[in-house]
Amino acid sequence: MDQEVTARLEKKAKEIRRDIISMTAAAGSGHPGGSLSSADIVTALYFRIMRLDPERPAWPDRDRFVLSKGHAAPVLYSALAERGFFPTSELLTLRKLGSRLQGHPDMKSLPGVEMSTGSLGQGLAVANGMALTGKLDNRDYRVFVLMGDGENQEGMVWEAAMASSHYKLDNLTAFLDHNGLQIDGPVRQVMSIEPVADKWKAFGWDVQVIDGHDLSQIIKAVEKAKEVKGRPQMIVAETVKGKGVSFMENNVDWHGKAPNPQETEKALAELA
Amino acid sequence: MKKIATREAYGEALAELGAEIPDIVVLDADLSKSTKTIDFAKRFPNRFFDMGVAEANMLGTAAGLAASGKIPFCSTFAVFAVGRAFDQLRNSICYPMLNVKIGASHAGISVGEDGASHQSIEDIALTRVLPNLTVIVPADAAETKKAVLAAVKIKGPVYLRLGRLAVPALHEDDFVFEPGKAITMREGSSATIIAAGLMMAEALAAANELANEGLEVRVVNMHTIKPLDAEAVIRAAQETKAIVTAEEHSIIGGLGSAVAEVVCEHCPIPVYRVGIKDSFGESGAPSELLQKFGLTSRHIADAVRKIKGLK
Numbered sequence: 001m002d003q004e005v006t007a008r009l010e011k012k013a014k015e016i017r018r019d020i021i022s023m024t025a026a027a028g029s030g031h032p033g034g035s036l037s038s039a040d041i042v043t044a045l046y047f048r049i050m051r052l053d054p055e056r057p058a059w060p061d062r063d064r065f066v067l068s069k070g071h072a073a074p075v076l077y078s079a080l081a082e083r084g085f086f087p088t089s090e091l092l093t094l095r096k097l098g099s100r101l102q103g104h105p106d107m108k109s110l111p112g113v114e115m116s117t118g119s120l121g122q123g124l125a126v127a128n129g130m131a132l133t134g135k136l137d138n139r140d141y142r143v144f145v146l147m148g149d150g151e152n153q154e155g156m157v158w159e160a161a162m163a164s165s166h167y168k169l170d171n172l173t174a175f176l177d178h179n180g181l182q183i184d185g186p187v188r189q190v191m192s193i194e195p196v197a198d199k200w201k202a203f204g205w206d207v208q209v210i211d212g213h214d215l216s217q218i219i220k221a222v223e224k225a226k227e228v229k230g231r232p233q234m235i236v237a238e239t240v241k242g243k244g245v246s247f248m249e250n251n252v253d254w255h256g257k258a259p260n261p262q263e264t265e266k267a268l269a270e271l272a
Numbered sequence: 273m274k275k276i277a278t279r280e281a282y283g284e285a286l287a288e289l290g291a292e293i294p295d296i297v298v299l300d301a302d303l304s305k306s307t308k309t310i311d312f313a314k315r316f317p318n319r320f321f322d323m324g325v326a327e328a329n330m331l332g333t334a335a336g337l338a339a340s341g342k343i344p345f346c347s348t349f350a351v352f353a354v355g356r357a358f359d360q361l362r363n364s365i366c367y368p369m370l371n372v373k374i375g376a377s378h379a380g381i382s383v384g385e386d387g388a389s390h391q392s393i394e395d396i397a398l399t400r401v402l403p404n405l406t407v408i409v410p411a412d413a414a415e416t417k418k419a420v421l422a423a424v425k426i427k428g429p430v431y432l433r434l435g436r437l438a439v440p441a442l443h444e445d446d447f448v449f450e451p452g453k454a455i456t457m458r459e460g461s462s463a464t465i466i467a468a469g470l471m472m473a474e475a476l477a478a479a480n481e482l483a484n485e486g487l488e489v490r491v492v493n494m495h496t497i498k499p500l501d502a503e504a505v506i507r508a509a510q511e512t513k514a515i516v517t518a519e520e521h522s523i524i525g526g527l528g529s530a531v532a533e534v535v536c537e538h539c540p541i542p543v544y545r546v547g548i549k550d551s552f553g554e555s556g557a558p559s560e561l562l563q564k565f566g567l568t569s570r571h572i573a574d575a576v577r578k579i580k581g582l583k
Contacts, residue, residue, distance in 0.1 A: 107368045116368040125329045129336020159329035
């Protein structure tokens with residue numbers, strides 16, 4: 001991938017990170033940590049990888065993205081607005097009464113949101129359903145799903161993992177935002193999911209482990225995943241919770257807390 | 273007359289509609305021989321997905337199929353469809369109002385010998401509390417077939433409560449089945465029995481018994497629990513001044529509760545609820561269980577006599 005493209009995507013990822021800070025600050029609540037950790041993955045998907053048309057959010061041949069870790073709604077909303085699905089001016093209405101930008105994604109209210117999520121563990125099953133339709137209808141769209149690492153503690157994730165593999169859903173690519181932190185502390189301490197890559201392999205998935213903040217690695221991993229036949233693909237993205245804002249990085253306190261005005265100013269300065 | 277279980281009619285209806293409507297897909301959780309989705313599976317194997325013993329995943333997958341344009345019917349026992357997978361039903365299906373149909377079989381105590389773990393006596397309470405969900409409890413095979421077709425026409429989630437036990441046909445000729453519109457099975461002015469599912473036949477038998485005593489009671493078939501036909505309930509309350517409800521479900525939160533809610537708000541009159549009185553079921557033959565748990569025509573007739581001050 002040429003440097004120009006990488007530079008453009010890096011700039012976009014930074015804009016999305018700025019949006020995440022501004023949105024959660026304006027809302028006075030929300031989840032900046034896990035939104036920032038997945039910002040590069042979401043940027044790569046919406047600005048390079050996925051086949052989309054913001055003018056036709058219901059286009060049957062579009063690629064689908066399911067944000068299974070629905071609490072990272074700010075990153076999705078920012079990407080959709082920056083991509084033209086709705087005005088960026090609406091971003092600051094996040095979590096406000098009457099807003100289309102609900103605390104967790106609501107597919108009925110906002111164009112571009114493929115699935116209402118928020119109750120963890122359900123997105124992969126939904127993505128499986130979309131991938132099955134693609135197979136039944138001989139459409140060549142791809143389905144992407146983003147899960148959190150804490151989310152992999154949900155039993156239903158593994159029911160779905162078994163099914164994706166059983167039904168040979170090679171039109172499905174999952175990302176694991178492996179930032180290592182969940183509300184109560186480090187995932188390893190709360191309820192270890194390790195060795196998580198081996199678990200996905202054991203469930204019959206093609207598995208890659210990448211640096212989830214390296215845009216060219218993310219794009220290359222998806223290109224490689226697209227070549228896999230007969231199996232779903234998992235991309236374990238090693239990430240840093242709060243990535244891009246020094247005082248939020250690797251700090252579990254920023255899982256579900258909005259920055260105050262001083263912190264917002266500092267964060268935006270770092271992301272300038 | 274030959275008795276047919278509503279699950280049998282459901283399986284036949286799906287297989288028939290499958291030929292006409294290519295978007296129908298069917299999912300089951302390792303119970304296709306019991307839920308009767310096997311009829312569809314045999315005719316349309318590429319549109320049938322066995323999801324194994326994983327009900328939550330089945331409902332989530334159905335949500336994704338619906339979000340991409342299919343009309344998925346999911347089947348398993350009612351106790352699992354609603355109890356095991358309630359969060360998926362709520363958050364992945366009802367909240368986004370996806371076009372998923374749940375054909376939940378083996379509802380109620382008439383499951384029989386399998387016992388309490390498999391006898392769903394709370395699924396009406398759990399489903400009717402969910403926004404966007406239509407809840408239908410057909411009383412016989414003919415109603416079931418019409419209910420399946422109606423479910424396809426409804427744009428949004430539908431819960432069909434089906435039984436294991438063979439039940440008699442209640443409709444002689446062709447009849448109109450419209451979700452949300454109760455059917456008056458028998459006219460009368462001394463009291464009204466409002467029933468659903470297999471209790472419908474018991475309600476009609478009770479009405480016969482009471483007619484012999486000179487008591488003409490109205491019998492209303494409330495096949496749709498949600499949206500409830502409030503108008504029919506209010507009319508019954510105003511015109512007959514006493515209502516007995518009958519359901520194969522807990523008296524807490526089911527049809528009786530739904531009727532009582534309407535009556536209390538609009539025209540308070542006495543309402544007696546015939547149903548399972550806040551207890552789990554147990555193993556036994558269906559007829560023995562219906563007797564033991566107070567779900568027969570005799571129990572309904574007794575309730576009418578009590579409400580009329582005759583006993």
